[in-house]
Amino acid sequence: VFRCSMARGGGGDEAPGAALASLQRDFDGLDVEVFVQKAKQEGQSVVLVMLKEDLPKNDFAWWQWLICLVLFLFTLLTVNINTLGVTTLSSEQMSAMNMDQAIKLASKTVPTAICAFATVAAQEVARRTAASKYDVDLTPPFFVPVWPLPSLGTLGAVSRRLSLVPNEE
Numbered sequence: 001v002f003r004c005s006m007a008r009g010g011g012g013d014e015a016p017g018a019a020l021a022s023l024q025r026d027f028d029g030l031d032v033e034v035f036v037q038k039a040k041q042e043g044q045s046v047v048l049v050m051l052k053e054d055l056p057k058n059d060f061a062w063w064q065w066l067i068c069l070v071l072f073l074f075t076l077l078t079v080n081i082n083t084l085g086v087t088t089l090s091s092e093q094m095s096a097m098n099m100d101q102a103i104k105l106a107s108k109t110v111p112t113a114i115c116a117f118a119t120v121a122a123q124e125v126a127r128r129t130a131a132s133k134y135d136v137d138l139t140p141p142f143f144v145p146v147w148p149l150p151s152l153g154t155l156g157a158v159s160r161r162l163s164l165v166p167n168e169e
Contacts, residue, residue: 074143
């Protein structure tokens with residue numbers, strides 16, 4: 001739903017920064033944000049105008065932190081089950097095992113879990129590096145555990161933007 005519309009032609013002789021400032025003055029008083037992004041055509045730009053209420057919010061509530069923690073713990077479990085899934089133990093062996101033997105067996109899953117989490121960490125470092133290059137704030141990662149197929153371990157992590165992507169001039 002458009003609350004207002006505005007058409008503006010340009011000869012292309014204005015610098016992108018000056019054109020953006022001029023457009024922002026034209027929309028002054030309206031509850032909108034103006035963005036300039038590169039177009040597919042070489043040397044051209046596209047102007048996007050969005051309602052401020054449709055832009056991402058800069059808040060991260062306590063319950064979202066709780067979801068991050070629960071997903072992390074569940075992912076940790078599914079990654080460790082990955083190694084336990086390939087360990088051949090019969091039900092008799094499992095029932096005869098005492099707690100020390102179970103801990104010793106579970107400690108053997110740590111290298112596999114570290115490898116799986118190292119892959120996810122590399123992905124997250126790349127995402128955060130690219131975001132910091134453009135001064136974009138991200139939420140903590142939401143890990144995605146694999147269930148009911150724990151032999152895969154994890155599907156990675158997802159982060160949400162907390163700030164806007166800057167204009168491309």
